[in-house]
Amino acid sequence: xxxxxxxxxxxxxxFDDLIAKGDKGEQWDGxxxxxxxxxxxxxxxxxxxFFYHSNIGKEVVGIxxxxxxxxxxxxxxxxxxxxxxLKAVAWVVNPVTLDDAKAEPRLKDMILVNNxxxxxxxxxxxxxxxxxxMAGGTRAI
DNA sequence: GCCAACGTTGGC
DNA sequence: GCCAACGTTGGC
Numbered sequence: 001x002x003x004x005x006x007x008x009x010x011x012x013x014x015f016d017d018l019i020a021k022g023d024k025g026e027q028w029d030g031x032x033x034x035x036x037x038x039x040x041x042x043x044x045x046x047x048x049x050f051f052y053h054s055n056i057g058k059e060v061v062g063i064x065x066x067x068x069x070x071x072x073x074x075x076x077x078x079x080x081x082x083x084x085x086l087k088a089v090a091w092v093v094n095p096v097t098l099d100d101a102k103a104e105p106r107l108k109d110m111i112l113v114n115n116x117x118x119x120x121x122x123x124x125x126x127x128x129x130x131x132x133x134m135a136g137g138t139r140a141i
Numbered sequence: 142g143c144c145a146a147c148g149t150t151g152g153c
Numbered sequence: 154g155c156c157a158a159c160g161t162t163g164g165c
């Protein structure tokens with residue numbers, strides 16, 4: 001199972017907002033970047049990703065799960081833009097900040113750390129485990 | 142609020 | 154098909 005990371009500005013759409021959508025979740029719309037779209041096309045239902053708050057907090061706050069494969073983004077005027085549907089699964093116990101991640105040698109190759117603006121990223125299994133460990137695990141939403 | 146990094150657009 | 158101009162993202 002592949003792992004992912006989704007960036008969002010919390011004052012636009014936060015992890016709390018995704019939790020509020022419940023099991024029906026929400027489409028991850030608004031992505032207008034080919035790399036990010038291609039990452040979403042590669043996702044399978046049941047795969048999980050970190051939910052990262054950019055700008056405010058700059059930290060991984062929770063875990064979400066893909067509940068529908070890529071489909072045209074209803075907010076786009078061109079069907080070439082696709083998105084998956086996500087639901088919230090769990091909080092992390094302690095949010096892992098960008099600074100924390102930068103300070104961790106095992107995360108030096110992580111896309112997030114390497115100052116990429118990519119809003120939907122793959123996360124390696126090793127990186128996934130390191131972040132979970134740094135977060136002290138998860139707790140129920 | 143600034144600006145660096147990066148992706149996209151459009152003229153040639 | 155190249156590349157300069159421009160717009161956007163996101164850390165600081």
